[in-house]
Amino acid sequence: MIDIGSRTDHLEKLLGDPWDAGNPAGFAAAVAADEREETAAAAEAALDNFGLHAEFVPRALGGRLERIDHMVELMRSVYRRDPALGLGRGGQLLPTVHVWTAGSPGQRREAADLLLDNRRITCAVHELAHGNDISASSFAAQRADGVLRLSGRKESISNFDRADALVVLARTDASNGPRSHSLLFFGADLLDPARVRILPRFRSVGMRGLRLGGMEAAGLEVPDRALLGAEGTGVDTVVRAFQVTRIAFPAMSTAVLDTALRVTLHHTRRRMLYGRQAAAIPMVRTTLAEAFADLLVCEALSRAATRALQLCPQAGSVHAPTMKYLVAGVLTDAVERLSTVMGSEFYRRDGEHAVFQKLARDIKPVAFAHIARAACLSALLPQLPGLLGRSRRDPAPAPDALFAAEADLPELDLPGLRSVAGGRDPLAASLPTVLDEELPSAVRPLAEEHVRAFTALTEAGTALRPRQLAIDAEVPVRRLAARYTVALAAAACLGVHRTAPSGDFLARPQWLAAALTRLSAVERPSGAQLPPEIEDALMEELVDRYDRRVSFGLSARPYA
Amino acid sequence: MTTFAFDPTDPAQLQGWLVDRVAEYLPDLSEPVDPHRDLGEYGLDSIAVVAFAADVEERLGTAVDPAAIWDYPTIARLAEYLAAELADPVSADERPEAA
């Protein structure tokens, strides 16, 4: 198989320079298509030409999916040009993670063949009536002599009207409980127009190029063999398989901040105000440096979480809500702050920075679609006392392979994902040990502060009574879960710094000091400012990367 | 790994321990949990099941899926299942092949 570096380079080349106004897959084309509620046809064609969907098919089934971290890095090349294009294509993971997790060999073959042929599968879980409360879903599948009879509504579903097959979550038992739902997988040719109405398109503020659809079924019949996994295991499979996508989508979305930052630099370095570059105004400069640090934080946690899916898969139930809560929050805040220094240029739908207003709209769903950030705290909370207790009892440095630029990983084992971690989270367990290492003097006090905060969190969290962890948990208790996500991100940044080759920017103390400072500001909005020398170092690196056209994230890889 | 004041591979001893543990997760409990009564009847909701499973897994050091608590919905049946798991953890590990 062609290595990931060559694949990303090749994809960058196919999609071309996004700034080139004449590039039919560039920013101008993405903005023009967005006005029509479409994606750029040339970009879609380039992705088909690349065979992008093979990136979501496990290697054993003839695809190129071997490592989640690599798949994410490749998808950043799509997201950085047009997030709607990214979600439209990356959204193929939503149905397929269920097939790879629970499907029979025949179902796996069928799904793989569709994707390898550039075709689409849609994933219908959501119902407007129930939102995040998926175990309340009412779309029903009733058994009747060898068939399943479907009725109910599925709404706001990506690419519903363009799919060749569907994965659907349906209620197969009227009682309430985790065994009441089942997953189904069947071809779109079974959507008998007499028994199912395809709903008109749902219109959205952002991600406007993504077609959101749905269906209303009334007695639609599908064969028994459409069941994906055993009857009654639907919610269990969803909870496990969606760990992958709840980690992967926020991780891909860091590329949206990369472009937002690049556009802001482009504008503020050219913009002359009061006789100097706008980028030199202290407030603007600080915002740029902070956004760069935020991007590195998000990518550090993303790297650790995507790698952990293969290295310590039991932690997926913890890292998925952590990613979706923290990374989604940091990314949306950072883009918002950049919009303030873009000035009125942020509000324009034309001109060379018009892509910014699109990104500012497209980034929002990362915080509420798929699962709400608030629901992630609810998901984390029941595990919190066990996780904190275990990290105190069995502290251990985290494996280098979670953080290092290059690392071998065990094979991806989606059926092996679990719905609880049993207290085992390598990032949390590493925090009590991080001060044992040598740390640069600029970093040590900041690391000490995070370790102190984690110790305090451990005391508060292990003292929680089981009944305080329920869905009606008080706000201060929910904040403990939020603080846990900050601690994991700090551990990831420390790990990336520790394993970076000497001489690399990531081995230098400045970015880590900035990252830890930014992270302490997450829970305290009036948190510390970056010291001037740290801000200088970040700006120097940022401008250098901008001029050399390399990515702003951990990999600093060439961009077309 | 935790050491116990009881033998967790003995269903009767494990049952006694689980009766005390689960009580922590049940709202408005006025009497000891009946090991033969469905936990759902005590108002154990899905989030509490996750917390209870995570807690038991962490303390026993064996994998406990929230789904298992649904499949063995009384403390007596759960104790029997977990005691067997603890005595022979490998046999329970029948997963489909890797993706």
Ligand SMILES: Cc1cc2nc3c(=O)[nH]c(=O)nc-3n(C[C@H](O)[C@H](O)[C@H](O)COP(=O)(O)OP(=O)(O)OC[C@H]3O[C@@H](n4cnc5c(N)ncnc54)[C@H](O)[C@@H]3O)c2cc1C
């Ligand atoms: C661009 C886009 C693409 C989509 N694609 C698909 C798709 O392909 N397939 C699909 O099935 N669905 C899809 N969806 C639907 C998406 O999954 C839902 O929007 C999502 O589940 C959230 O549901 P809701 O917006 O109705 O939120 P609600 O559940 O109504 O939540 C509203 C608010 O209530 C609070 N809340 C909810 N639950 C909790 C909790 N447990 N704890 C604390 N607070 C809580 C939160 O503040 C939350 O933001 C898509 C949506 C978008 C925007």
